[in-house]
Each structure stands twice: as C-alpha cells, then as structure tokens.
Amino acid sequence: MAAANGDGGTRIPTERKRRRPTRSGAVLSADSIVDKALALVEEHGAEALTMRKLGQALGADPSAVYRYFRSVEDLHLALGDRLIGETMAGFTPDPDPASWRSSLREFGLRAYRSAQRHPRVALLSGFRVTRRPHEQRAIDTGVGLLRTAGFDDASAVRHYHAFIDTVLGHAALDAAVQGLRPEQQEADAEAWASSVYEGVSPQEYPHLFAVREHLPVMAGSAFEGALDLVLDAIGTHLAHRAGR
Numbered sequence: 001m002a003a004a005n006g007d008g009g010t011r012i013p014t015e016r017k018r019r020r021p022t023r024s025g026a027v028l029s030a031d032s033i034v035d036k037a038l039a040l041v042e043e044h045g046a047e048a049l050t051m052r053k054l055g056q057a058l059g060a061d062p063s064a065v066y067r068y069f070r071s072v073e074d075l076h077l078a079l080g081d082r083l084i085g086e087t088m089a090g091f092t093p094d095p096d097p098a099s100w101r102s103s104l105r106e107f108g109l110r111a112y113r114s115a116q117r118h119p120r121v122a123l124l125s126g127f128r129v130t131r132r133p134h135e136q137r138a139i140d141t142g143v144g145l146l147r148t149a150g151f152d153d154a155s156a157v158r159h160y161h162a163f164i165d166t167v168l169g170h171a172a173l174d175a176a177v178q179g180l181r182p183e184q185q186e187a188d189a190e191a192w193a194s195s196v197y198e199g200v201s202p203q204e205y206p207h208l209f210a211v212r213e214h215l216p217v218m219a220g221s222a223f224e225g226a227l228d229l230v231l232d233a234i235g236t237h238l239a240h241r242a243g244r
Helices: 030-044 051-058 072-088 097-117 119-125 133-149 153-178 182-191 206-210 212-219 223-243
Strands: none
Touching: 030 051, 030 072, 030 119, 072 097, 072 119, 072 133, 097 119, 097 133, 097 153, 097 223, 119 153, 133 153, 153 223, 182 212, 206 212
16 A cells, blocks of 8 residues: 655655566666656657656656656656756765855756756646655755754745745746747847837937847846845845944
8 A cells, every 4th residue: 555745745655666578578667757757758748747658758657657756747847857867966065164156156057957858747746846856955955055054033034935946947948949939039030130129219218229239139048147135135135234
C-alpha cells in the first residue's frame, strides 16, 4: 500500500522504483524517463508529453511509467527539478561572506542559461514549485549566501525571493522569444531601429523621440542588467543594515 507524503500526494514504494527493462530491452528508471520526457518536450512541445507518447518513445507500456511518476503533472515537476539540477551542477559558492554578490550572480546566470538551453521545458515547468532535492538545494544555497552575508532570516528569504523571481521571469520571457518563428524574431528586432520609432513625433512622444537612437538595445535581453539592478538593491539593503 502506498504511503501518504508531506504534500498530500502518494509516495511510490521503493520496490516499485527499481530499474526495470522495457519490452525493447532498455533499462527503465526515473532518470531515463525524465531524459526522454525532456527530449519529447524540446522536440515536439508540451502537447507531446503524454503517458502514451512517453511509453512509445521509451519502448514501454505506459503503465510502466506510472510506476515512477503518478501523473503527467508529476513529470512536469521532475522536469523543472532537472533544470534546477543543471543549474546547481558543479556550482560551489565562494565561502567568503564578502563574495555573496558574485556567487549569487553566478547562480542567477546558471539558472538563466539552463532555461535557455531548454526553453520549452522552462515555459512548461520552470515556474513550478518542484518540492524535490535540487530545488531544496538551490534554495538552501541562495538563502545561505544571504544569511552568511549578514541578513536576518526573514530578510534573506525576502531578498532571495526577489532575486530568483527576477531570474526566472527573464528566463521565461527570453525562452518565449526563442519560440517565435525566425521572421517574427527578425521583425521585432528590426522594429526598434526602423522608421516605426525613428520617425516618432517629438510633439506627441517627446521622451521617446529624445532616446530614439538608443532604442535598438531593447531588441536584446535585459536579463543581466536586471540581475545587476536586483543585486545592487540587495547590496544597498545590506549596507544600510551594517550602518545602523
């Protein structure tokens, strides 16, 4: 009998999670299922992730997948945690408390790049709360950097929240841009340097007219600039605390 877990779901008994061969002879495991699910979503989109299609891709009966994951939503959470695992792989924060900013910045860049490597998965599950080990390690690391820097517990959580949501928000935005057709991406990029904005009325849009030569920068991602602004703001809060 399955036991209830802490999030109200059902824990899959250990004996049902043993690695099992599929009818094609491949060995089935939770990791191999997530590997195939990630490949399906990245190649065909979120609509391709059904238990039937996943079973076909694995060369297994769909019922075999249910031995490892209770539902497609459970797979979504596992995919989200896989991206977080990529973010954390090989990441070792600088133990010097004064290096919290550079460590947190590297953490943010890693999370963003993981989402850009897997844009369709990022849009599908990058915003979910996975409740899994990679997510827990990521939160522990980020909050730990801020606590070590000198923030109290409540402030560390609040600032980490602002930091990670900025990262994930820009990651999702730029992942969505990747999903546009090439001609759409080109048209949007060219709009900033075209007569659409170069020829705006200085009487009707005085500020837009004044900055028109700088507008092409908006064709690119604002992620790193936004990341630095958030980190600067967190640093300002820290300086105020130290000065009190």
